[in-house]
Amino acid sequence: MATVTNTSNGTYKVVGTRPLRPDGVDKVTGRAKYGADYSLPGMLHGKVLRSPHAHARIKAINVEKALKLAGVKAIVTGRDLPEGENKSVPLGEMSVNPRHLGHNILARDKVLYQGHAVAAVAAVTPYIAEQALELIEVEYEVLPPVMTVDEAMASTAPILDPELRNEELGDQPTNIAKHTQLKRGDIEAGFKSAEIVIEREFRTAMVHQGYIEPHNALATYGSDGRGTIYCSTQGPFEVRGMSAAVLGISPGSIKVVPAEIGGGFGGKTTVYLEPLALLLAMKTGRPVKMVMTRAEVLRASGPTSGSHIKVKMGCTRQGTITAAHVWLAYEAGAFPGSPVAAAAMTVLAPYAIPNVLIDAYDVLVNRPKTAAYRAPGATNAAFAAESVVDELAERCGLDPLDFRILNGSHEGTPHPAGPPYKRIGFIETCEAIKNSAHYKSPLKGANRGRGVASGFWFNAGMQSVAMVHVHADGTASVVTGSPDIGGSRASCAMIAAEVLGVDVDQVRPMVTDTDAIGHTDVTGGSRVTFATGMAVFQAAEDVVRQLKERAAKLFECKPDEVEFRAGTFAAKSNPSTSITIKDLAKRLPRTGGPVTGRAAVNARGVGPAFATACIDVEVDPETGKVEILRCTIAQDAGKAIHPSYVEGQMQGGTAQGVGWALNEEYVYDSQGRLLNSGLLDYRMPTCPDLPMMEPIIVEVPNPGHPLGVRGVGEVSIVPPPAAIANAIYRAVGIRMTELPMSPPRLLKAILARRAEDRTSPAAAARA
Amino acid sequence: MAKTRIEATINGEPVEFLCEPRQSLLEVLRDVLNLTGTKEGCLTGDCGACSVILNGRLVCSCLVLGLEVAGATVETVEGLAAGTELVPLQQAFLQQAALQCGICTPGFLVAAKALLDSNPNPSETEIRYALAGNLCRCTGYDKIVRAVMDAAALMRQGQGRASSPMQGREA
Numbered sequence: 058m059a060t061v062t063n064t065s066n067g068t069y070k071v072v073g074t075r076p077l078r079p080d081g082v083d084k085v086t087g088r089a090k091y092g093a094d095y096s097l098p099g100m101l102h103g104k105v106l107r108s109p110h111a112h113a114r115i116k117a118i119n120v121e122k123a124l125k126l127a128g129v130k131a132i133v134t135g136r137d138l139p140e141g142e143n144k145s146v147p148l149g150e151m152s153v154n155p156r157h158l159g160h161n162i163l164a165r166d167k168v169l170y171q172g173h174a175v176a177a178v179a180a181v182t183p184y185i186a187e188q189a190l191e192l193i194e195v196e197y198e199v200l201p202p203v204m205t206v207d208e209a210m211a212s213t214a215p216i217l218d219p220e221l222r223n224e225e226l227g228d229q230p231t232n233i234a235k236h237t238q239l240k241r242g243d244i245e246a247g248f249k250s251a252e253i254v255i256e257r258e259f260r261t262a263m264v265h266q267g268y269i270e271p272h273n274a275l276a277t278y279g280s281d282g283r284g285t286i287y288c289s290t291q292g293p294f295e296v297r298g299m300s301a302a303v304l305g306i307s308p309g310s311i312k313v314v315p316a317e318i319g320g321g322f323g324g325k326t327t328v329y330l331e332p333l334a335l336l337l338a339m340k341t342g343r344p345v346k347m348v349m350t351r352a353e354v355l356r357a358s359g360p361t362s363g364s365h366i367k368v369k370m371g372c373t374r375q376g377t378i379t380a381a382h383v384w385l386a387y388e389a390g391a392f393p394g395s396p397v398a399a400a401a402m403t404v405l406a407p408y409a410i411p412n413v414l415i416d417a418y419d420v421l422v423n424r425p426k427t428a429a430y431r432a433p434g435a436t437n438a439a440f441a442a443e444s445v446v447d448e449l450a451e452r453c454g455l456d457p458l459d460f461r462i463l464n465g466s467h468e469g470t471p472h473p474a475g476p477p478y479k480r481i482g483f484i485e486t487c488e489a490i491k492n493s494a495h496y497k498s499p500l501k502g503a504n505r506g507r508g509v510a511s512g513f514w515f516n517a518g519m520q521s522v523a524m525v526h527v528h529a530d531g532t533a534s535v536v537t538g539s540p541d542i543g544g545s546r547a548s549c550a551m552i553a554a555e556v557l558g559v560d561v562d563q564v565r566p567m568v569t570d571t572d573a574i575g576h577t578d579v580t581g582g583s584r585v586t587f588a589t590g591m592a593v594f595q596a597a598e599d600v601v602r603q604l605k606e607r608a609a610k611l612f613e614c615k616p617d618e619v620e621f622r623a624g625t626f627a628a629k630s631n632p633s634t635s636i637t638i639k640d641l642a643k644r645l646p647r648t649g650g651p652v653t654g655r656a657a658v659n660a661r662g663v664g665p666a667f668a669t670a671c672i673d674v675e676v677d678p679e680t681g682k683v684e685i686l687r688c689t690i691a692q693d694a695g696k697a698i699h700p701s702y703v704e705g706q707m708q709g710g711t712a713q714g715v716g717w718a719l720n721e722e723y724v725y726d727s728q729g730r731l732l733n734s735g736l737l738d739y740r741m742p743t744c745p746d747l748p749m750m751e752p753i754i755v756e757v758p759n760p761g762h763p764l765g766v767r768g769v770g771e772v773s774i775v776p777p778p779a780a781i782a783n784a785i786y787r788a789v790g791i792r793m794t795e796l797p798m799s800p801p802r803l804l805k806a807i808l809a810r811r812a813e814d815r816t817s818p819a820a821a822a823r824a
Numbered sequence: 825m826a827k828t829r830i831e832a833t834i835n836g837e838p839v840e841f842l843c844e845p846r847q848s849l850l851e852v853l854r855d856v857l858n859l860t861g862t863k864e865g866c867l868t869g870d871c872g873a874c875s876v877i878l879n880g881r882l883v884c885s886c887l888v889l890g891l892e893v894a895g896a897t898v899e900t901v902e903g904l905a906a907g908t909e910l911v912p913l914q915q916a917f918l919q920q921a922a923l924q925c926g927i928c929t930p931g932f933l934v935a936a937k938a939l940l941d942s943n944p945n946p947s948e949t950e951i952r953y954a955l956a957g958n959l960c961r962c963t964g965y966d967k968i969v970r971a972v973m974d975a976a977a978l979m980r981q982g983q984g985r986a987s988s989p990m991q992g993r994e995a
């Protein structure tokens with residue numbers, strides 16, 4: 058079980074305990090309603106026709122035959138969507154390009170990846186809708202596909218978007234949507250003062266978030282001009298804003314009701330089916346339900362970028378890193394917007410390096426438009442940087458954790474992309490691993506190795522609203538707009554219970570729709586327990602403030618003469634005059650009416666997250682298969698509100714990192730057709746693939762949060778690929794530079810090494 | 825398409841429904857019988873979200889035709905609890921925090937029940953292999969495996985259905 062390394066001194070009654078989650082019973086009995094579980098009377102079923110080509114011009118679409126099929130009620134194509142503006146517009150704290158978004162929902166002139174939506178049908182049954190798809194005639198002019206960043210960046214590359222320009226190239230068409238550069242110090246001088254310099258090149262494959270629940274949407278539209286969308290999403294307000302932008306209607310005319318959500322990991326922060334279902338509902342006047350198949354999820358929802366990365370890093374013989382140059386090119390997919398800028402800002406974030414140059418390229422390729430995936434951009438980059446860090450440590454003869462501690466970022470270290478860090482816990486995560494039973498244990502046996510690696514993620518603040526209602530029986534409800542994917546209702550209820558001084562089972566949390574609460578940004582960026590939790594904290598404090606006024610009336614004193622402790626109000630002058638929240642709640646009608654606490658925050662004070670992983674592997678030299686023997690991950694949570702769900706995030710992120718490291722990848726043929734669009738071939742870790750995952754929760758409180766919370770949802774995915782690469786190196790002496798390190802790829806490297814050993818005396822001597 | 829009238833026993837109750845030849849058992853459960861606790865993750869037998877027990881055997885309901893269950897008994901997640909009383913597996917999943925998003929949970933509970941029905945004292949490895957057909961993307965499986973171990977222990981101690989309600993118990 059987990060250890061908690063606690064450096065905070067707060068004493069809490071509820072925070073830090075492990076109550077049962079409030080939505081748990083519904084989820085173990087099958088009662089919880091996810092998006093696909095909704096249905097409405099008179100409902101139609103929608104299906105999407107998708108491009109068989111990776112890159113083609115649409116010359117004509119003929120829907121006549123399909124429309125004649127009995128039971129077909131409506132068909133829409135790209136021409137049914139207004140052409141959005143080709144510029145970035147703000148949406149909450151995100152921004153979207155309405156034209157690109159619209160073209161991804163339904164292609165207009167070109168299809169840009171296999172699976173790109175071309176038309177959508179609503180019919181009385183899903184079977185008829187599917188039949189109708191076969192009757193739609195699309196004439197394509199097939200174009201050569203551009204599948205990798207290297208191909209796309211070549212000057213002779215076919216151009217995906219003839220209108221795309223970037224500042225550096227002036228009026229020249231390009232597939233490079235953006236070049237970002239970060240600089241600090243004097244990179245040349247930095248490398249001159251280095252005594253050891255390592256330069257390596259890495260490639261990583263496109264991977265999918267792999268949530269088990271496919272995308273879904275059920276939309277209704279009334280003659281009052283108001284639409285409702287029920288769907289599984291991380292961001293109901295984003296669904297509302299984006300759907301409105303795509304359809305050219307006002308966001309206020311749409312209500313989004315967030316269903317339970319079956320995983321997202323960033324992939325459910327945008328829209329695919331939602332505007333289509335609403336458009337079809339507008340056309341037919343009937344509810345329309347759409348659910349993706351797994352193949353559609355893999356082909357057409359946003360995975361995260363494959364990448365090509367070069368890292369050059371230098372250090373002194375004593376191990377001080379003096380300079381680093383990182384070059385990153387990330388697949389954006391069909392439209393601009395890979396997480397490469399985030400990659401640039403995270404790649405060196407764990408270290409204090411005086412001289413830094415980072416070049417980052419966002420590159421269009423004929424693959425689905427990428428979407429966020431847990432610490433977007435950071436994992437690819439950390440695989441590269443942390444492999445090089447490991448090599449430098451080895452060359453210096455230092456323990457890889459000592460090397461990290463020596464160079465580690467701490468309070469005051471300038472972050473590559475911003476102001477100096479406040480209190481952070483990077484070094485503490487390295488020390489936690491160093492002191493762990495795992496790291497101290499010997500690892501014996503042939504073809505076995507232990508690797509460590511670290512990772513960084515910003516975490517996000519952004520906007521949240523919370524309400525706390527006090528009921529007549531003294532219970533309270535906590536209402537937020539943050540969909541709960543991994544236990545955040547539990548943490549919100551616990552925070553309210555802590556402030557109100559009541560037991561957590563006296564607080565009932567709920568997630569409501571976009572009409573019932575103020576703007577709340579996406580469940581993402583590890584922000585819910587931090588930012589929505591901050592709103593809940595303040596809303597509960599607002600309740601306490603109001604209740605003090607009521608108590609003052611009863612005590613016949615001033616509100617500031619009322620003291621509140623452990624759920625009881627007392628008059629300071631006469632502590633024997635006291636009343637519990639429960640009793641006071643009964644008296645509300647006669648002391649001024651109901652009490653509701655409110656808070657709306659634009660949360661500042663985000664605390665960055667760091668994690669360090671230690672992973673033991675055994676390599677089968679005959680097959681190239683890597684077995685994970687043992688895995689420990691230390692992560693700075695700031696303060697763990699509900700440690701079980703903090704551990705859950707750490708374990709789940711680590712598991713995804715293991716999948717990314719060893720098996721997961723999009724495999725395309727030369728025509729840009731995805732060859733592994735099912736879960737048998739898109740190989741995610743299964744239960745027998747993994748050992749128990751040992752989480753070490755490190756608590757270095759975030760000074761920017763009333764309870765010290767940082768946010769824990771993402772960073773644990775970052776270290777595993779590099780940690781596993783470093784472990785493989787120690788097991789078999791091979792530095793893998795390409796993800797996934799799948800059996801065929803590793804076996805090839807092992808066989809190449811053997812062939813080299815046979816022919817080269819130097820290599821033989823090394824062996 | 826012509827529909828066939830099927831009689832089966834689902835969660836202990838006799839049930840009749842009309843079914844098209846192309847409809848899977850998963851579709852019948854979710855769309856015809858409104859038993860939406862059984863989930864769809866892939867429709868190709870690769871995720872286990874649709875797991876049910878058919879005549880005592882664990883199956884992917886997306887790979888079984890509705891017509892095939894004529895005269896059969898089917899157990900789904902909705903049939904696990906006895907009334908409002910959770911069974912040890914359900915309790916253990918809550919206590920171990922073995923679910924995050926929960927979409928895989930019905931499938932895991934059903935697959936774990938199938939395991940414990942035949943092997944009341946499984947090792948960690950046996951549990952991991954018995955659950956190999958169920959994907960969970962949130963948890964890394966650690967807490968799921970622990971929950972199944974705990975449930976097995978609870979059941980061996982015969983604490984099954986007699987245990988107290990869940991309120992306020994520590995996870």
Ligand code: FES
Pocket residue numbers: 863864865866867868869870871872873874875884885886887
């Ligand atoms: S839905 Fe049946 S196995 Fe995935």
Ligand code: FES
Pocket residue numbers: 269319320922923924925926927928929959960961962963
């Ligand atoms: S809890 Fe989300 S897939 Fe298992």
